[in-house]
Amino acid sequence: MSTQPRLCREIVLEHFGPIVEQVAQVLLTKGRLTLSGIVQFTQMPVRTVREALVVMIQHNICFYAEAREGLRQVCFYSIGQDEILLRLRIGRIIYWAGEWFGKEASTITHLMLLNGRLTLKDLKQWVTDNESSPQQKIVVYEQKFSQLASKRFITAVMPEDSKARIDRQLEAEARAVNEILLGPSTREKAEIEVKVQQQLEDEDQSRQMIGMKRKVTENMDDDVSASKRFAFTVEMDVEDDVFFRINYKQFTKYFRNEAVIDQATDVINRGAGQVLRLFLEQSDSFTGGIGKEESQPTSALHVASVLPHDMLTDSGLDSREDSVHNDRPTAADIVTEYFELLRQSPARFIKRADNKGHNFFVVDFKNIRLYMMRKLFDKLLKSRFGNSTCRIARILIEKGKLEEKQVQKMAMLPAKDTREKLALLCTHGICDIQEVPKSADRAPSRTIFLWFVSLDKCYQELLIDLYRSIANVRQRIRVELATRQRLLEKMERKDVSENQDLLSAGDKKAIEELNKKVERLEVSAGRLDEMVMVYRDF
Amino acid sequence: MSAIKTEPDMDIRMSNGLASSSNIVVPAGLSETEKQVYITAAEYPAGVSVGDVTIKIGSIPAKDVMDGINSLSKKSLLEFQMMGDTPYVRVVQMKDYAKTSGLDSESKLIYSHIKEAGNEGIWTKDLKKHTNLHLNVVNRCLKVLEQKQLVKAVKHVKWPTRRFYMLYELTPSSEVTGGAWYTDQELDTDFIDTLASACYKYIYSRSFPRGDRNVIFKADYGHYPSAAEVKRFIHEKRISSVELSTTDIICLLDLLIHDDMIEKKMPFAGFMDDEGDSDMENDSGGVEWVYKAINRNVTSTTASDGGIDALSEVPCGKCPVFKFCTADGPISPSNCEYFNKWLNF
Numbered sequence: 001m002s003t004q005p006r007l008c009r010e011i012v013l014e015h016f017g018p019i020v021e022q023v024a025q026v027l028l029t030k031g032r033l034t035l036s037g038i039v040q041f042t043q044m045p046v047r048t049v050r051e052a053l054v055v056m057i058q059h060n061i062c063f064y065a066e067a068r069e070g071l072r073q074v075c076f077y078s079i080g081q082d083e084i085l086l087r088l089r090i091g092r093i094i095y096w097a098g099e100w101f102g103k104e105a106s107t108i109t110h111l112m113l114l115n116g117r118l119t120l121k122d123l124k125q126w127v128t129d130n131e132s133s134p135q136q137k138i139v140v141y142e143q144k145f146s147q148l149a150s151k152r153f154i155t156a157v158m159p160e161d162s163k164a165r166i167d168r169q170l171e172a173e174a175r176a177v178n179e180i181l182l183g184p185s186t187r188e189k190a191e192i193e194v195k196v197q198q199q200l201e202d203e204d205q206s207r208q209m210i211g212m213k214r215k216v217t218e219n220m221d222d223d224v225s226a227s228k229r230f231a232f233t234v235e236m237d238v239e240d241d242v243f244f245r246i247n248y249k250q251f252t253k254y255f256r257n258e259a260v261i262d263q264a265t266d267v268i269n270r271g272a273g274q275v276l277r278l279f280l281e282q283s284d285s286f287t288g289g290i291g292k293e294e295s296q297p298t299s300a301l302h303v304a305s306v307l308p309h310d311m312l313t314d315s316g317l318d319s320r321e322d323s324v325h326n327d328r329p330t331a332a333d334i335v336t337e338y339f340e341l342l343r344q345s346p347a348r349f350i351k352r353a354d355n356k357g358h359n360f361f362v363v364d365f366k367n368i369r370l371y372m373m374r375k376l377f378d379k380l381l382k383s384r385f386g387n388s389t390c391r392i393a394r395i396l397i398e399k400g401k402l403e404e405k406q407v408q409k410m411a412m413l414p415a416k417d418t419r420e421k422l423a424l425l426c427t428h429g430i431c432d433i434q435e436v437p438k439s440a441d442r443a444p445s446r447t448i449f450l451w452f453v454s455l456d457k458c459y460q461e462l463l464i465d466l467y468r469s470i471a472n473v474r475q476r477i478r479v480e481l482a483t484r485q486r487l488l489e490k491m492e493r494k495d496v497s498e499n500q501d502l503l504s505a506g507d508k509k510a511i512e513e514l515n516k517k518v519e520r521l522e523v524s525a526g527r528l529d530e531m532v533m534v535y536r537d538f
Numbered sequence: 539m540s541a542i543k544t545e546p547d548m549d550i551r552m553s554n555g556l557a558s559s560s561n562i563v564v565p566a567g568l569s570e571t572e573k574q575v576y577i578t579a580a581e582y583p584a585g586v587s588v589g590d591v592t593i594k595i596g597s598i599p600a601k602d603v604m605d606g607i608n609s610l611s612k613k614s615l616l617e618f619q620m621m622g623d624t625p626y627v628r629v630v631q632m633k634d635y636a637k638t639s640g641l642d643s644e645s646k647l648i649y650s651h652i653k654e655a656g657n658e659g660i661w662t663k664d665l666k667k668h669t670n671l672h673l674n675v676v677n678r679c680l681k682v683l684e685q686k687q688l689v690k691a692v693k694h695v696k697w698p699t700r701r702f703y704m705l706y707e708l709t710p711s712s713e714v715t716g717g718a719w720y721t722d723q724e725l726d727t728d729f730i731d732t733l734a735s736a737c738y739k740y741i742y743s744r745s746f747p748r749g750d751r752n753v754i755f756k757a758d759y760g761h762y763p764s765a766a767e768v769k770r771f772i773h774e775k776r777i778s779s780v781e782l783s784t785t786d787i788i789c790l791l792d793l794l795i796h797d798d799m800i801e802k803k804m805p806f807a808g809f810m811d812d813e814g815d816s817d818m819e820n821d822s823g824g825v826e827w828v829y830k831a832i833n834r835n836v837t838s839t840t841a842s843d844g845g846i847d848a849l850s851e852v853p854c855g856k857c858p859v860f861k862f863c864t865a866d867g868p869i870s871p872s873n874c875e876y877f878n879k880w881l882n883f
Contacts, residue, residue, distance in 0.1 A: 006865055267832075267833075268754065269752050269753070269754050270752050271752070316752050316753055316754060317753065317754065317755075317756055318747040318753050318754060318755045318756060318759070337756050337757060340756075340757035340758070341754070341756075341757045343757075344757055344803075346801055346832065376847055378798060379846075379847045379850075380847050380849055380850060380855070383846060383847065383850040383855075383856075384850060384855065384856060387797065390797075391793075391796045391797050394796050394797075394798065395796050398796070410792065410793075410796065411793070411796065412719065412725065412727075412730050412789070412790075412793050413725070413727070414724070414725045414727065462849075465849065465854075465860070466849060468854070468860075468863075469849060469852055469854035469855065471865070471871075472852075472854050472863065472871040472874075472877075473852060473854075473871070475865060475870070475871040475872060476871045476872070476874070476877050479871070479872045480881075517881045520880075520881060521881070524848060524851060524852045527848030527851070528848045528849060528852065530848060531847065531848050531849060
């Protein structure tokens with residue numbers, strides 16, 4: 001079984017239990033199936049299968065598509081692997097929602113993830129049932145809910161959500177083709193494809209925002225102008241009956257921005273990180289789409305206007321040379337300086353905006369992404385194969401195709417070591433050989449052998465390795481928990497959970513050990529997912 | 539062509555006070571003609587064409603002169619040399635004469651070939667090919683020459699198994715020894731590592747301001763060290779026993795760049811913009827690069843920057859049986875030994 005479906009299965013099993021997992025497995029391995037098809041492959045009662053499908057559709061990991069087959073209307077079900085893989089990020093999402101918007105927000109995301117989708121009404125109901133002083137709390141929760149919605153961390157559920165993206169794309173394409181009288185030419189087909197992609201992208205973007213606004217205006221008929229004026233403040237209401245779900249894309253974008261800021265702090269210094277954060281906030285990069293290669297342009301002056309005061313005294317820049325002038329640098333000076341540092345750093349965080357004035361810069365996400373990928377890859381090579389092997393790989397990446405002699409000369413390693421290390425890299429699929437025969441008979445003795453590293457391929461393989469490792473870790477967690485099943489059941493018992501003293505010393509020790517192990521595994525899985533983000537989502 | 543070109547050259551040198559005949563020591567036991575020829579030839583240390591010799595000595599018939607040249611050559615007092623199509627003769631220096639006089643003709647031939655190869659040396663097989671002698675003969679002659687300390691065998695870096703010969707008094711060229719980085723024909727990795735780490739320490743000390751770890755130099759900071767400065771540092775501190783050229787140092791710094799320890803920067807020159815980049819590429823030969831350490835937390839070449847990536851942290855990252863491992867196979871995460879070890883640590 002290939003890695004990605006295996007990991008998906010592991011996640012579904014953990015989140016939804018064994019029955020849903022069986023249905024998911026059939027869908028993962030066999031692809032799109034009808035209800036009867038699933039029943040046939042799973043050997044489970046129709047009712048159970050249907051319930052499992054409902055659960056998955058509720059959680060937006062399963063899609064359906066209706067198709068005509070002769071006279072009958074057939075419904076096919078398929079599973080979204082990408083959507084399942086995003087569920088690995090749940091812990092991170094709940095945590096950061098709490099960090100950014102407070103405890104209540106994290107509870108909201110938690111509830112939403114538990115139920116798949118959630119209305120404000122449900123939330124209020126839950127608050128009344130569970131909180132100690134519901135009247136005050138409801139207001140807070142409501143506020144947080146609309147805050148999350150207006151920042152698009154949660155988004156209204158639409159009928160399209162239950163359709164696979166590929167279906168939506170095919171439908172839109174079919175519509176576009178129908179508009180043309182004759183059958184489309186190849187060129188027209190390609191154009192349509194691009195157009196449809198763009199259309200879907202726009203739909204995804206705008207739907208989330210417009211959906212919100214329209215609801216707000218409907219809700220507050222008299223107060224349209226007021227709500228518009230405060231469009232970016234949190235005073236937006238959400239309709240009670242609309243279902244909301246987590247918008248993973250928005251979270252991923254915030255994670256991306258945080259990672260970029262961390263990178264700047266790491267590579268340059270804390271001040272650079274701070275300036276970059278202000279830059280991103282100013283240029284509204286927290287709201288734009290994730291797929292964009294660069295942010296909106298901003299000038300140093302814009303950022304300087306919001307520079308906190310402590311940066312003026314403690315800028316983190318060496319000022320000894322300036323002591324001749326003896327005047328304190330202004331905010332603009334500091335920001336300009338940091339912009340220059342960000343621009344010159346090896347990661348090339350920002351670059352000049354192409355069509356704006358001289359002073360405008362954009363954050364170069366594409367470049368940063370490539371830089372982060374390279375950095376991680378290098379680190380991995382270094383810890384897996386050692387310093388000199390990593391050096392050889394880096395030389396090959398930088399210089400392209402090289403002969404063994406050249407590598408040896410540049411890496412300053414003995415011939416024997418060079419050959420050994422190249423072979424090692426080759427067996428791990430990191431570098432490859434390209435032969436260039438000098439004569440028509442292609443005799444090896446008259447052939448030049450060039451070594452090279454194909455980075456994209458390495459990244460792809462690394463991603464698969466990451467999936468596999470996460471699946472391994474998850475499986476291990478499951479095994480660890482299963483071996484202590486009896487003890488865990490005991491813990492769940494009412495009398496034991498009320499009085500921990502009923503547990504023996506041995507049991508307590510075992511629990512502690514188990515917690516330690518599971519924590520270690522969970523942390524690792526989370527960090528691995530962080531790497532996945534760099535290679536897949538950023 | 540070359541003969542025509544060199545001739546006037548030599549004439550000038552001769553007129554510029556070349557060996558006057560009084561300085562010339564003529565070996566004893568030569569006939570009158572031989573003496574005459576010898577003295578004439580000795581006036582041109584760089585050699586003189588045979589035709590010129592006959593013209594110079596007008597008193598003796600050309601045929602006798604030729605005989606004289608031949609007999610001198612047989613006594614290995616004169617040597618022949620071809621310049622283009624013209625044969626040239628040159629007097630053999632007295633000290634060389636003393637060395638080779640006791641040798642047989644084959645050894646002499648081999649000696650002359652080795653001498654020709656200079657400080658590059660010549661491979662025994664090439665020697666055999668050029669001299670057309672039997673391998674045994676060549677070996678015997680080499681043995682004799684070696685015993686007399688006239689030639690020596692050296693090892694070539696490129697072909698460690700081949701025996702190269704050169705004159706005893708010569709130092710092998712860097713081509714043969716491999717340059718500063720080779721000791722006893724082997725790449726001295728320890729030496730390279732020590733030097734590289736010294737270079738890194740020096741560059742590191744000049745890349746960040748002292749004191750607060752969070753403070754950095756401004757973007758227009760102009761005192762990052764260049765290769766020449768690193769070389770001076772190495773020289774002053776007497777870190778290397780070998781004389782290192784700037785090229786050697788650049789080689790070493792490139793190594794550090796490949797190790798992602800330092801970065802190469804354009805020296806800061808005023809407020810230069812991106813537009814300037816294209817110009818610089820054109821005359822990059824003239825621009826001196828400066829070097830800056832990349833990571834502040836890495837203080838030496840052996841230290842790591844602390845963090846370990848997530849994949850290397852879990853056992854799977856370094857697992858030798860990673861590819862065999864399946865969810866429910868004989869090797870699986872459920873019964874994985876590496877996981878056991880890691881979790882019980």
